[in-house]
Amino acid sequence: MxxxxxxxAGEFSLTTAATRLDFLSRRDDGGSALNTVTEVDEDDWRAIATGGTSLDVHESLELLALGEVVSRKAHDSRLTGMRAALRGGADxxxxxxxxxxxxxxxxxxFQDLLAGEDADDAASAQALAGTRPA
Structure with missing residues (x-):
């Protein structure tokens, strides 16, 4: 694989990618301590930071790649949501x-998100966006 x-990205939707990312994150022994807020002294922190993982190489790489998939899909969803809000009349x-x-x-x-869009789509979105608020 x-x-x-x-x-x-073709295999996972945003929801399924986030679910799989969460599942792998929770299985990662090294990450469990980092995802939990606790007070530890410096020696304990060194032990946590150098701890292993229960994920194999394939799963570790999948965890890394899924983080990127979720980030990219969330980026696309943010632009879609902002456009929908503008079309719906939100200011x-x-x-x-x-x-x-x-x-x-x-x-x-919104302007930053439009940077990666097709020129025609960006132009129509620019018109929808109007001028920058003060």
């Missing part, structure tokens, strides 16, 4: 609030 984000203040950021930052984020 080819373990690349491109290969796995940048509402979109910013939904993202937990300032309206101007939401507009900037």
């Amino acid at each position: 080819d373990i690349t984000p491109e290969a796995l 940048w203040e509402e979109i910013g609030a939904a993202l937990g950021i300032a309206p101007a930052q939401a507009w900037d984020t």
